[in-house]
Amino acid sequence: MKTIYVLSDSTGETAERVIKAALSQFYEEDVKVHRLFQIRSQSDLQQALAVVVRDPGMLVYTLVDPHLSEAVERVAEEHGLIVVDLLSSLIYNMSRYLGAPSREIPGLLHRIDTEYHKRVEAVDFTVKHDDGQEPRHLYKADLVLVGVSRSSKTPLSMYLAHKGYKVANVPLVKGIAPPEELFQIDQTKIVGLVIDTRRLVEIRTSRLLNMRQSPRGSYADYQQVEDEVEYCKRLYRQHPDWMTIDVTNKSVEEAASEIMRRMDELSAY
Structure with missing residues (x-):
């Protein structure tokens, strides 16, 4: 059984849907998607990452706070984990195109x-x-x-x-x-x-x-x-x-x- 962890500052539902859509392209069925959500602080993140380090898997995250994102990337590199940032690249390029900064407010999509x-x-x-x-x-x-x-x-x-x-x-x-x-x-x-x-x-x-x-x-x-x-x-x-x-x-x-x-x-x- 392989595990894909979803780290989110909101519910993680959107990221999970994206992952399941991608998984449908594979024959491998023994994959568990585990959501770690409402991550709003460094303390929240440390607790979530402790779960990942204890039972390693692929990391997919949707965190709008750049400091939290950096911490995830750092831990993933230290432990040799595959990590995917679903939001940052999209938000960055949208910001360039729209000529406006993002609000960096967690949970807006869920609201x-x-x-x-x-x-x-x-x-x-x-x-x-x-x-x-x-x-x-x-x-x-x-x-x-x-x-x-x-x-x-x-x-x-x-x-x-x-x-x-x-x-x-x-x-x-x-x-x-x-x-x-x-x-x-x-x-x-x-x-x-x-x-x-x-x-x-x-x-x-x-x-x-x-x-x-x-x-x-x-x-x-x-x-x-x-x-x-x-x-x-x-x-x-x-x-x-x-x-x-x-x-x-x-x-x-x-x-x-x-x-x-x-x-x-x-x-x-």
């Missing part, structure tokens, strides 16, 4: 990967909980948007999801009680969307025309729409812990920024 996966999970959750779907899972949401039809619930939910928030949205329909689960979760997570009646009539009329349907029905009737809007406003007043956002003259980006800012203010208390 980027973590944020990416967080956003993917948020988008997946938001898609599955659009338009009142799966109300039993409302408690898992970071935010729950409520409002009348065509008040930007879905586009706003998706925009916030791409920022990493798990968002559910629930339509409010006059004459139909909202799901009980809405009143059983943390009420400060709920955002009530407000929109001007006239603007909502315009949006609904345009929607109907785009679908080649007549705008003369109740869906775009001014009085009907005004009753729906007033119903929502009354519901919001009955629940003072709900955040309310007027989306009438706001883009999705502006409304989302206001929600995130106010959420940050709440979490600061």
